[in-house]
Amino acid sequence: MKFKMPIFQGPDFSAAALQNCPDAVSVRVTRAHVAPQYFHATTIFPEYYKINGQWTLLQKSRMDGVVVLHEDGQMEVKEFRRLAVGDRVFTGRTEDGSEGIFVHSTGFSQGEADAETFAFRTGRSRETSYSRDYDRLYELLKYEKEHGHIVWVLGPAVVFDSDSKKAMVSLIENGYVDAILAGNALATHDLEGALFQTALGQDIYTQESLANGHYHHLDVLNLAREYDSLTDFVAAKNVQDGVVAACVRSGIPMVLAGSIRDDGPLPEVIADVYESQNAMRLHSKQATTVICLATQLHSIATGNMTPAYQVIDGVVRPVFIYSVDVSEFAVNKLKDRGSLEVTSIVTNIQDFLVNIQRKLV
Amino acid sequence: MKFKMPIFQGPDFSAAALQNCPDAVSVRVTRAHVAPQYFHATTIFPEYYKINGQWTLLQKSRMDGVVVLHEDGQMEVKEFRRLAVGDRVFTGRTEDGSEGIFVHSTGFSQGEADAETFAFRTGRSRETSYSRDYDRLYELLKYEKEHGHIVWVLGPAVVFDSDSKKAMVSLIENGYVDAILAGNALATHDLEGALFQTALGQDIYTQESLANGHYHHLDVLNLAREYDSLTDFVAAKNVQDGVVAACVRSGIPMVLAGSIRDDGPLPEVIADVYESQNAMRLHSKQATTVICLATQLHSIATGNMTPAYQVIDGVVRPVFIYSVDVSEFAVNKLKDRGSLEVTSIVTNIQDFLVNIQRKLV
Amino acid sequence: MKFKMPIFQGPDFSAAALQNCPDAVSVRVTRAHVAPQYFHATTIFPEYYKINGQWTLLQKSRMDGVVVLHEDGQMEVKEFRRLAVGDRVFTGRTEDGSEGIFVHSTGFSQGEADAETFAFRTGRSRETSYSRDYDRLYELLKYEKEHGHIVWVLGPAVVFDSDSKKAMVSLIENGYVDAILAGNALATHDLEGALFQTALGQDIYTQESLANGHYHHLDVLNLAREYDSLTDFVAAKNVQDGVVAACVRSGIPMVLAGSIRDDGPLPEVIADVYESQNAMRLHSKQATTVICLATQLHSIATGNMTPAYQVIDGVVRPVFIYSVDVSEFAVNKLKDRGSLEVTSIVTNIQDFLVNIQRKLV
């Protein structure tokens, strides 16, 4: 069952209804970070804006952004906080073209996809059959390794276990990872494992809690803070094991967003959450597949800033999002927010990663 | 890391304290199904009874049974409901020998086991490192295939998914299953999958819900009820796929306990829950390893009736229990009841089964 | 906001489509407990059968039963296992009348209900707003106390806590309970609380675990087994506290279904699960409101056998089902099975009961 890219069916702009739509209206920003009244908020779906009588597809979209029309006629999706005085922001809250904005949420739904869309709508739980989801994911990842951009969003649990950590490293080393979005904890626990074979003082293989083992966590942070970057630290300490070292070796970018739970933090961790969003979005807006493991916070953050489609060489293709967590509540959070392309899998991410690795590597 | 059987260290009966203990006292039952006052209730641990000045190890024990002393000097653990008028039941509620009953709960705890016992005591959650537990289980199952008696306790989720169902069948066919304890639902969904490729009307691979698919469930039950046994049904319909057919082919016994949720039920399902307990206990009392997947009801029922040890060729060895469920609450239920030998794994049993099969078969 | 009974809108049988439907076809049973091929399985919704040219409403329905037409023209819904040779069973698997069977699932959906139905369809979780559900339930219970039949389905957690136990007793004593469906554990823990102030040896107020406290559980069972009924036991031991005693005092029927987890069991516990189903259905088929607390097994069992409507004095009214559990998975189980009238509340049932009691009593 080789991966088959779903075909995108664009709107029929020759239809009278769409031909007669007015141009979309844009209004200037008069106070920084504040959109004009009646602004249009973007969805994750392909949206077309009528500009000078031409329907133009928005690119690099996200959920709940606003669309700025630049002087050169290009559109850019911005977060509210990035709006500058003078920006021209599109207004309009209909999606049928009657205000010059047409949201096309069904472009990938024809053929076989129909049945699937239907099945998707039913809840995902521990009792859902996941065999086909795994089979599809295996094929998808092989395809994306060659043609796509795979972004992984990792919770700390990924490195609490010896085998899942090795599986993640192996996926990095074999080309299945284009970027990692995570937090201070993931990197800290990973480096603790590399230096001490523990995470929060507990052996990541034998589960033994070591005497004074909780100092491992603090010592890793304290040692690393002597360096200006994780790359320097990894080099200085000759760290070989783990996700951070694998990323450094392979040149895979990691965005480490700070959080109020952090100790330390490690060097390179971004303190300002909106700077973190900017850094994450650099990757999410190129993503063709996103895999979120065991982190509700980072998964939802990424989901919000990732569109349901990408335009690659002029062709519109879907972005696939996988959300894996042992809790139905967590995986369904992402779905509830309207991202229909999300495949939720309810399981322990340790097994998920080992499964993927055993099949792909 | 080959499996190494823990060595049992019996109590030191030469110690003065134990030498001076009185014989255990037994009292006659005067009303059926009712134990004498001050009865002793069994634990899952090795218990020694002083009879005619001799400390004798209780065998085939269980939790919360009572011990009947037969005329021939043999002891038998009975459930209260099985007590008959005239049975001699041991009394005493101390465990240190002072009433002739000595409970020895630490027989397997020396050496390496100590560290492990300690780690065991910490909670098990989605964030526990399970790599070593898997590695040990692989080795244990290889050992038990040759020397032990492996009882599987299965919830219906095992057969909701195509790959986990195949994994279970493969384990049966390759000698890793000595008995299956389950309910009407497991067998019904399994047979529906074999006949219609669905479970409760939903395709177990594609997840598609079929039109009028819920009739599959009822039709399977109705068809099967024309036969006196599942063996006859499987033969008549030439059922090849699934757990029931594999058990029939391989001569593996299945106990199917009825429940108030049942439709049907299928032939062979036991209507009386206490008859079900009796049938389950026939297997649990021979078990050397028990693996419970995604069923709180059957897991706890089995856990209650399974001792922590077996005597094989005169040697006392532990019974290993694995409890696998996606919910911490469910897996910890079993632990809370005092079964220290339980290894809990928090994950989706689909992945658990696929993991096991890929390693062992 | 006083309770307002939703108005039932029957089908328009004067419509040509329904007028031209044929009579429903019935076929004789030739083997006990086996329905004829192409049997019709009942839904929980109002179903009309065309008999001698007349559309007749099925009463006392349930999910997945079959409909037997008696000689006197009366219809009866039977479980498969109750079918006798010679029974005439309706066949047909369409629901639009074309085979003489018309399923009317939208009778209560007009007016305000529409919006509500829509909201119902979204998932219920810990983050759903439950204020209105509570307000409606308070009013509903006041109404049902006078006019309805309120069946409670109780998991053991109801009596693990001192305040929730008192709340339940208070609801019994104040007329808000017409029947209780539960298992051996509920009654055993309740009586242990009454006699020892513990449940499984743990104080139900202070949470202290008492030395040898686990014997309380076994002692209660053993003491009770000296009597033929719970009524006798309660009288003999002068039990005043708890749910069992309150039911005995108030003459409220309790159905105690046995399960494979049972110790004991207590007198009156039904050993045969299908006998239990029969006993439960006696109550569920009269129920106008059902409240299920913290028991997945009994809740689903009851949900399966409870119709979505009752006919009271010739008027069709809905049956309201509340399903309360701390787990989304558990409460949604009931919903997934097609019972649209279910209101799920995700919370600890201790708080739920205390809330209800403080408002009503």
Place this chain on the structure above:
Amino acid sequence: MKFKMPIFQGPDFSAAALQNCPDAVSVRVTRAHVAPQYFHATTIFPEYYKINGQWTLLQKSRMDGVVVLHEDGQMEVKEFRRLAVGDRVFTGRTEDGSEGIFVHSTGFSQGEADAETFAFRTGRSRETSYSRDYDRLYELLKYEKEHGHIVWVLGPAVVFDSDSKKAMVSLIENGYVDAILAGNALATHDLEGALFQTALGQDIYTQESLANGHYHHLDVLNLAREYDSLTDFVAAKNVQDGVVAACVRSGIPMVLAGSIRDDGPLPEVIADVYESQNAMRLHSKQATTVICLATQLHSIATGNMTPAYQVIDGVVRPVFIYSVDVSEFAVNKLKDRGSLEVTSIVTNIQDFLVNIQRKLV
């Protein structure tokens, strides 16, 4: 059962073992934000440092901080990131005084507390009896209203429901709240409720999803961003309802920590997570009772920075932490981190708040 403050029993410094201990050793920081090797990390328990032969109690402690000895002989607990070159940091990794540091974790454990401590250690789950915890909390809050400092840590679910929101407002207005720690989402949903009666577009009483209701969320943020503070916004829009308005009216400080999930954000939300930690710690270090509702991120963050004791007028008293969430995993996270004074309650925080309010207000 009026609240009775547990009596603190300090260490017996007259014991020879403690008298003979050396002074604690401090070492200068040579690189900013990096502690000297072998630094001592604080626990949440009372710790005594031997300085010039005198045992001195550390105050305003936290978990995993380091202790800086100022020139004036005062000690200050600092986070690593706040260390400056030249700071003198205590070293030593023993807790028994042998390096001049004595950790006294059992000061509140005498008398009745012993039994309680024991019970505490068993797991908390949906089946734990919470009646006494509620009773104690009622009395504690009455006491703390007069004598203590009550810090609430709120997840967004608090304002998703009409009644729980009203309950929270009522607690603020009646003096039971001294500070609120939360995120952008809590405040945004709260203000959306005040302006539109919705949260994320869904009515917080009727649960109805409004057409284009998701714009409510964005409009609130956009409207608020026209103002420099929430106080200005609340005044300008004359906001009366909800938690934010109640805090503004009552002068209760709110710390709103930014997160990578944020839209907007609102004015006053702190972008830098370590600035957020500083702002939160200003409150946590004065707290005598902390109540954490439905937020794992903020609860753990707060738990980490809150000591298990306060010194009030020279007397050492415990800090009480309550952690309330519908998920065992979430409430137990806080416990696992070593905070023994934590009382976990597994329930929906809507019911928790309504319970508290009905009893106290």
